[in-house]
Amino acid sequence: MNGLTPFQTLGPFFDFGLVIPNGGIIAEPGAAGRHVSIAGVVRDGVNDTLPDALVEVWQANAVGKYRHPADSRGGDVEAAFYGFGRVVTDENGRFTFNTIVPGRVPGPDGSLQAPHLAIGILARGLLTRLVTRLYFEDEPSNGEDPVLALVPAGRRSTMLARRIDGDQYRFDIKLQGDGETVFFDV
Amino acid sequence: MIYRRPPAGTHPPNNSPGYRSTILRHPKQPLVIIPHTMSELTGPVYPYGRIDANDSDLTRQHAGEPLGERIIVQGRVLDEDGRPIPKTLVEVWQANAAGRYAHRVDAHPAPLDPNFSGAGRTLTDDDGRYRFLTIRPGAYPWRNHDNAWRPAHIHFSLFGTSFLSRLITQMYFEGDPLMPHDPVLHSIPDERARQRLVARFDMNVTEPEWALGYTFDIVLRGSNATPMET
Numbered sequence: 001m002n003g004l005t006p007f008q009t010l011g012p013f014f015d016f017g018l019v020i021p022n023g024g025i026i027a028e029p030g031a032a033g034r035h036v037s038i039a040g041v042v043r044d045g046v047n048d049t050l051p052d053a054l055v056e057v058w059q060a061n062a063v064g065k066y067r068h069p070a071d072s073r074g075g076d077v078e079a080a081f082y083g084f085g086r087v088v089t090d091e092n093g094r095f096t097f098n099t100i101v102p103g104r105v106p107g108p109d110g111s112l113q114a115p116h117l118a119i120g121i122l123a124r125g126l127l128t129r130l131v132t133r134l135y136f137e138d139e140p141s142n143g144e145d146p147v148l149a150l151v152p153a154g155r156r157s158t159m160l161a162r163r164i165d166g167d168q169y170r171f172d173i174k175l176q177g178d179g180e181t182v183f184f185d186v
Numbered sequence: 187m188i189y190r191r192p193p194a195g196t197h198p199p200n201n202s203p204g205y206r207s208t209i210l211r212h213p214k215q216p217l218v219i220i221p222h223t224m225s226e227l228t229g230p231v232y233p234y235g236r237i238d239a240n241d242s243d244l245t246r247q248h249a250g251e252p253l254g255e256r257i258i259v260q261g262r263v264l265d266e267d268g269r270p271i272p273k274t275l276v277e278v279w280q281a282n283a284a285g286r287y288a289h290r291v292d293a294h295p296a297p298l299d300p301n302f303s304g305a306g307r308t309l310t311d312d313d314g315r316y317r318f319l320t321i322r323p324g325a326y327p328w329r330n331h332d333n334a335w336r337p338a339h340i341h342f343s344l345f346g347t348s349f350l351s352r353l354i355t356q357m358y359f360e361g362d363p364l365m366p367h368d369p370v371l372h373s374i375p376d377e378r379a380r381q382r383l384v385a386r387f388d389m390n391v392t393e394p395e396w397a398l399g400y401t402f403d404i405v406l407r408g409s410n411a412t413p414m415e416t
Contacts, residue, residue, distance in 0.1 A: 002268050002405045005382055006374045007197045008356040009205070011341065013287040017279025017305040018343060045210040052291075058229055058349050068228035070348070084230035105224045118225050118349055125207030127198035127373050129352060133225075147220050155215070175211050185191075185217035186226055186350055 007128040012052050015088045023086040026057060026099035030080035033062025033100030036167045038134065041093045042121065045176030049093025053123035055173070057085040057097055057134075059116070064103030101136060107146040114145035121173060131184045134161050134171050155182050189222055189350050189407050190266065195376030204369035206330050222350065229349035231274075242308035244278075244320035252302035254283025254321030256397040259357070259385065262314040263344060265408040270314025271351075276404075277307045277343040278318060285324030294326050319397065325364055337364035337371065346406035357402050358384045 010018075027035065042050040060066045060083070065074050067083040077083070087095040099117075107113040117134040135142055137160040142148055148156055158181045161169040174181050200212035220226075240246050245256060259278075263271045281287045281304060284296040288303050302321065310316050323338050339356040346352065358365055365371055365384070374380045382405070391399025 002264055002266055003379060003382055004192055004196050004266065004407065005353060005355055005404045006379045007354060008341075008370060008374075008383070009207075010354055011356075013281075013289040013292055014279060014341065016287075016289055016303065017277060017341060045214075048210070050211075056352075058225070060225070066224060066228040068231055068348075070228050071224060107223050108221050113223065113225070116225065120349075120352060122354055123211065125205070125209075125211035127200055127202055127205065127208060127370075129354065130200070130213065147223070150220055151218050176214055180213055180215050182215070183213050183217050185219045186222070 009124060009127050010054060010122045012124040014052075014054065018054060018086070019088065020086050024095070024097045026059065026082055026085040026097055027061075028080035028082075031061065031078055031100055032081070033102075034167070035098070035100050036169055037096060037098050038117075038161055038169045038171050039094065039096040040171040040173060042089055042095070042123070042173045043093065043175065047177075050089055050123055050175075051091045051093055053089045053093070053121060055087050055089065055095045056120040056122070057099070058118040058120075059083055059099065060102040060105050062100050062103050064105045066105070104141060111146045112141070112144070113147060114139055114141040116145070116147075121175075126175075130175070131186050132173070132181050133159055133184070135159050136161050136163070136169065138163050151182050158182050189227075189348075192407070193376075196374070196379045198373035198375075202369070202373035205373055226349050229347065229351065230345055231347065237307055237309060242306055242316075242318050244302065244304065244306045244318065247303055248301040250301040252282065252299050252321050254299075254302075254324075256319070257322050258317065258319055258391055258393065258397050258399045259340065259402060260315065260317040260391055260399070261385075261401050261403040263310050263316065263346070263404045263406065264314055265347075265351075265406055270310070270312075271346055271406060271408075272310055272312045272314055274310050274314075274347070275307060275345050276310060276316045277305075278320075278340050279305045280320065280323040280340040281326055283321050283324050285326030296324070296326065322359070325362075330369060335364050335367070337362045337368050342404065344404060344406060347408055351406040351408050353404070353406055355383060355404075359400065360384055360386050
């Protein structure tokens, strides 16, 4: 067995190496599903915003299929749906993704998961990647989601995107302190 | 497909006060252990964009050649069982030979090099091999503590085969006297794991009359290349 290569921080000077043109577009207008925009801010333990964080998203398409060879269910994923997004926060710590609400994907023991986005956060001062999920607050299947059920009830709201207006959602990420986002050991 | 949990000591704890910027940015609540579902076992295999030949040759991205010691950095991307990971994206970024990043917030008073941007990307081949031509980055000061200097390093970003195999790391150079003083490298508890971030000078990679060679193999999470069946 080969030893894993360890993580190190991104440092402060990464964006010229990792930028993707239009990296916040996870689904083009032609993709199937309900189109939404998700905006938020990344904050630290004293509520300062992070102007140097990288937020990455991975999600399934509207019928719950991933663009990946390990997901052999059903047909092809449409070309207008990428499934991956990557954004560097701006000087005010803000990020925005344009995407669709994903379909439900299988969970453990034959369960179905509620629609969610897998999220990775990298930054100066983070020596590894922080992993969380985004769920939609107005999604009725959240109550039966097997991963949400593992999170202490009082902290689940940190993983819920709030519907602001129509198809606009808000999802803030708090790295530390009051309202700290739930992060996973994956 | 089974992903083992990383052995203790392999990755740095996020709370590593020797690296000052972690103090207000590390989560204080316990991490919640979750199962590996389809959402974790898939991931961006080839996330975006076209890759040009000059993307892996950082010395040919401008009109002239950058200053500095020309080096080849190459190696293999493998999983934990030693299987190569083909066609996976490898992205790198680094300071120039004077230790200055081509970045708007780098205030180190060292010269920029108009012939060096310091960013590259490539895909591994069918044997998991990658290769970059670049210049050796300089060391540079930072304000973490008194007289703090980062050892020469190249940043690496890899995706691998799933959301779980994602890796961001830094490659260091064999023999760099700054390594023992660096709290970022020493945030990794296990000395053997730290050594895995040190590229070895490699005479077999060195090209006569042209460039010094370094070998840096990368091992990502994952133990079974067989796609999962649902």
